Amino acid sequence: MSNALSLPGFDWPQLEPGWVWLCGAGPGDPGLLTLHALNALSQADVVIYDALVQEQILSWAPQAEHIYAGKRGGKPSAKQRDISLHLIELAQNGKKVLRLKGGDPFVFGRGGEEAQTLVQHGIPIRIIPGISAGIGGLAYAGIPVTHRDVNQSVTFVTGHDQSGNTPGSLDWTSISKGSQVIVIYMGMKHIAQITAKLLAAGRSNDEPVAVVTTATTAEQQVLETTLGRIVDDIAASGMAPPAVICVGQSVLMRQVLDWQGMAAGARPRNLDPLGRGRPAETA
Numbered sequence: 001m002s003n004a005l006s007l008p009g010f011d012w013p014q015l016e017p018g019w020v021w022l023c024g025a026g027p028g029d030p031g032l033l034t035l036h037a038l039n040a041l042s043q044a045d046v047v048i049y050d051a052l053v054q055e056q057i058l059s060w061a062p063q064a065e066h067i068y069a070g071k072r073g074g075k076p077s078a079k080q081r082d083i084s085l086h087l088i089e090l091a092q093n094g095k096k097v098l099r100l101k102g103g104d105p106f107v108f109g110r111g112g113e114e115a116q117t118l119v120q121h122g123i124p125i126r127i128i129p130g131i132s133a134g135i136g137g138l139a140y141a142g143i144p145v146t147h148r149d150v151n152q153s154v155t156f157v158t159g160h161d162q163s164g165n166t167p168g169s170l171d172w173t174s175i176s177k178g179s180q181v182i183v184i185y186m187g188m189k190h191i192a193q194i195t196a197k198l199l200a201a202g203r204s205n206d207e208p209v210a211v212v213t214t215a216t217t218a219e220q221q222v223l224e225t226t227l228g229r230i231v232d233d234i235a236a237s238g239m240a241p242p243a244v245i246c247v248g249q250s251v252l253m254r255q256v257l258d259w260q261g262m263a264a265g266a267r268p269r270n271l272d273p274l275g276r277g278r279p280a281e282t283a
């Protein structure tokens with residue numbers, strides 16, 4: 001049987017031999033896959049997947065060969081090129097290739113580079129977006145990435161660049177001043193440096209921060225802290241990547257929106273965490 005799961009009726013695209021579909025797998029919970037991703041899984045001959053893609057998701061492509069292409073942060077980019085060349089080779093051999101990446105392929109996932117390399121080699125592609133950890137992962141922690149009372153902008157940043165250092169190209173002062181909420185991917189390694197830059201740029205020691213590790217999976221952990229305490233608190237917690245770190249007042253909303261905690265029986269800690277003194281939806 002080639003179809004692992006049946007899809008609802010729709011004119012689903014066909015994954016043709018020689019094509020590569022570059023697809024987001026979401027942050028972890030298999031239920032956060034898109035239907036296009038499921039359609040791709042049901043048709044692929046080969047699935048090339050990253051470290052952050054859950055086993056369960058791969059089991060939905062039982063007919064396909066599964067190839068692991070995991071990379072760990074900070075390693076040289078040569079490996080990235082090997083992955084792209086492997087995709088090209090598979091496509092040129094007439095395979096139906098599914099490249100499955102964590103979250104969204106175009107958000108800090110080098111999906112743009114892979115796609116560009118494929119196109120440069122004449123390989124036809126399709127892009128399937130996914131739910132990015134910086135949005136969906138925070139939602140699973142009960143943190144809305146935008147909230148009308150908090151922020152009209154949000155900035156997504158990466159905590160390190162290709163060399164493994166905090167990105168020199170980032171203007172942390174402008175980001176601090178310009179964006180009420182900052183969501184940091186790959187920030188654990190350099191959290192001390194990043195925090196120092198944010199504080200130096202005028203963010204407060206008391207500013208709420210949340211660290212969400214392995215978000216949307218059964219192992220999800222959430223740490224609520226402040227910019228002043230985050231380095232010590234992460235060390236004390238023993239939390240490890242992958243983590244998204246959210247800096248800003250929206251973190252307070254978890255006090256009323258920790259839906260997983262509430263589903264497990266906890267009461268909301270504070271029905272009005274921003275202290276507005278009025279119903280949530282008064283205009």
Ligand code: SAH
Nearest residue numbers: 103104107109132133185186214215243244
């Ligand atoms: N393309 C991915 C990001 C890839 S970079 C996306 O859109 O989500 C890898 C980083 O993403 C990790 O270091 C971490 O910062 C974040 N990340 C991915 N999955 C995560 C998860 N389940 N929980 C927390 N952070 C996650």
